[in-house]
Amino acid sequence: MNTIYILWQRQVKKFLRSRSRIVGALGQPLFYLLALGYGFGSIFKQAGQGNYLQFLSPGVVAMTILFTSIFGGIEVIWDKQFGFLKETLVAPVSRLNIMLGRTLGGATVATVQGLLVIILAMIFGFRPETSHLILAVVFIFIMAILFTSLGTGIASVLDDMQGFPIVMQFIVTPMFFLSGSMFPVEGLPKVLGYIVHVNPMTYAVDGLRGLLVNTHHFSYATDWSVLIVVSLIFLAIGSWLFSKIKA
Amino acid sequence: MIEAKQLSKTFGDREVVKHVSFNVPQGQIFAFLGPNGAGKTTTIKMLTTLLDPTGGSVMLNGFDPRENPDEVRKSFGIVFQDPSLDSDLTAYENMEIHAVLYGLKKELYRPRIEELMKLVELYDRRGDLVKDFSGGMKRRLEIARGLLHHPKVLFLDEPTLGLDPQTRNLLWTYIKDLNKKEGITVFLTTHYMNEAEQMAQRIAIIDHGTIVAEGSFEELKKQTDTNSLEEAFLKLTGHSVREEGGEGQMRDMAKMWGGGKR
Ligand SMILES: Nc1ncnc2c1ncn2[C@@H]1O[C@H](COP(=O)(O)OP(=O)(O)O)[C@@H](O)[C@H]1O
Numbered sequence: 001m002n003t004i005y006i007l008w009q010r011q012v013k014k015f016l017r018s019r020s021r022i023v024g025a026l027g028q029p030l031f032y033l034l035a036l037g038y039g040f041g042s043i044f045k046q047a048g049q050g051n052y053l054q055f056l057s058p059g060v061v062a063m064t065i066l067f068t069s070i071f072g073g074i075e076v077i078w079d080k081q082f083g084f085l086k087e088t089l090v091a092p093v094s095r096l097n098i099m100l101g102r103t104l105g106g107a108t109v110a111t112v113q114g115l116l117v118i119i120l121a122m123i124f125g126f127r128p129e130t131s132h133l134i135l136a137v138v139f140i141f142i143m144a145i146l147f148t149s150l151g152t153g154i155a156s157v158l159d160d161m162q163g164f165p166i167v168m169q170f171i172v173t174p175m176f177f178l179s180g181s182m183f184p185v186e187g188l189p190k191v192l193g194y195i196v197h198v199n200p201m202t203y204a205v206d207g208l209r210g211l212l213v214n215t216h217h218f219s220y221a222t223d224w225s226v227l228i229v230v231s232l233i234f235l236a237i238g239s240w241l242f243s244k245i246k247a
Numbered sequence: 248m249i250e251a252k253q254l255s256k257t258f259g260d261r262e263v264v265k266h267v268s269f270n271v272p273q274g275q276i277f278a279f280l281g282p283n284g285a286g287k288t289t290t291i292k293m294l295t296t297l298l299d300p301t302g303g304s305v306m307l308n309g310f311d312p313r314e315n316p317d318e319v320r321k322s323f324g325i326v327f328q329d330p331s332l333d334s335d336l337t338a339y340e341n342m343e344i345h346a347v348l349y350g351l352k353k354e355l356y357r358p359r360i361e362e363l364m365k366l367v368e369l370y371d372r373r374g375d376l377v378k379d380f381s382g383g384m385k386r387r388l389e390i391a392r393g394l395l396h397h398p399k400v401l402f403l404d405e406p407t408l409g410l411d412p413q414t415r416n417l418l419w420t421y422i423k424d425l426n427k428k429e430g431i432t433v434f435l436t437t438h439y440m441n442e443a444e445q446m447a448q449r450i451a452i453i454d455h456g457t458i459v460a461e462g463s464f465e466e467l468k469k470q471t472d473t474n475s476l477e478e479a480f481l482k483l484t485g486h487s488v489r490e491e492g493g494e495g496q497m498r499d500m501a502k503m504w505g506g507g508k509r
């Protein structure tokens with residue numbers, strides 16, 4: 001228990017200390033909100049889809065959580081290279097607790113970033129429903145656990161940062177674009193449609209959109225159960241891969 | 248206290264530790280010397296649960312690392328060859344994480360951290376981020392951290408690399424003292440032969456994964472018919488220069504990536 005707490009605290013402290021990281025992580029969402037929100041807004045309206053900013057903002061929040069979480073998990077590679085990982089691996093504590101502490105820490109950081117982006121979007125005119133705000137935070141946290149575990153699992157099998165661009169290009173970017181975060185998922189070509197349906201990010205975006213602006217494609221039950229089940233699976237796989245790390 | 252029997256490790260098809268056996272009794276200071284790439288760090292990793300041996304067996308404080316890893320882990324403290332601090336945290340936070348990982352209670356670890364940090368003359372800097380520390384300060388902190396949980400065995404893998412003579416002297420004096428007072432067993436590697444001469448009661452020399460000589464400083468001089476450990480070492484391991492091991496490459500990588508981010 002103490003192990004989990006101290007490693008969680010470590011991630012949170014490091015996050016709070018690096019102002020540049022917090023501000024830097026707001027840059028990309030800002031860009032999407034400005035460029036897409038204003039750029040496509042009128043087209044979206046003409047197509048009869050309503051207010052694009054209301055549609056886009058939950059997607060941008062989800063994107064932020066996706067990227068921040070994956071980065072949080074990938075930090076395992078830094079710890080491998082800067083050696084701190086060895087310090088935890090020779091300690092008389094279970095690898096599972098080390099992994100859980102890190103993952104909860106990374107997920108907390110990503111959740112806070114996600115909430116900051118909601119505030120950022122509100123500055124630009126986004127108006128979320130306030131009735132489900134607590135549920136939305138819980139949902140965001142589960143989502144953050146899912147992707148932090150994924151990042152940790154990936155980082156456990158990589159030896160250095162050289163594999164990182166490949167991970168970004170072939171895993172994270174497709175997850176982001178083929179999730180309905182930026183545009184509605186209806187009417188996609190078949191193959192893409194399949195990918196969208198097996199992408200956990202799709203259900204994360206949909207659930208979040210449901211909670212924040214009350215429009216969704218799948219049912220609540222579907223979104224929540226997919227997210228919970230997949231996050232547990234990723235947590236299990238991530239823990240297993242983490243336990244296999246050799247120094 | 249530390250017992251290795253026919254210990255071997257193969258990476259791919261390269262056998263880097265070959266049937267190494269030794270026995271370090273409790274309270275002894277044991278120096279494990281050898282050129283770069285001889286297999287010292289790999290041996291230490293097998294003794295400290297970081298690597299599984301591909302052959303042979305290890306016992307530490309009466310426990311087998313493969314069967315009782317946590318008992319083994321509680322028994323030793325280690326200063327790795329490569330840095331292992333979190334440089335985005337303060338010195339005190341690094342110590343505190345260690346204390347919690349080893350299950351120490353706050354009432355116990357607070358005074359202990361203070362005592363150890365004063366000893367390595369870092370208590371005044373406890374609130375500073377480790378990334379602002381010099382190499383010597385980081386080393387001192389790592390040593391203090393390795394001792395925090397009162398280990399029975401202390402592993403020191405080239406602990407004085409890159410340190411000035413003053414700091415080296417301070418460290419060794421302290422470790423010798425600790426060995427006398429608390430009977431802590433010390434397993435050290437170093438490239439400074441005079442350190443091994445002054446510190447170690449027994450010395451083993453490893454080359455290409457095999458122990459080529461073992462004994463006290465006097466015995467080694469006699470065996471090789473030389474006058475200093477340096478001469479004995481060169482006579483036993485030859486004059487050719489070795490490639491750096493895997494750890495060195497890791498360090499270069501870390502440097503390459505570290506420039507911008509930390
Ligand atoms: N993980 C690894 N994979 C492959 N080879 C390794 C690995 N770790 C160490 N080696 C190799 O094993 C040899 C012994 O390394 P090491 O134990 O670090 O030597 P020393 O500490 O005596 O300088 C070196 O040739 C090194 O390149």
Ligand SMILES: [Mg+2]
Pocket residue numbers: 287288289328404492494
């Ligand atoms: Mg070494």
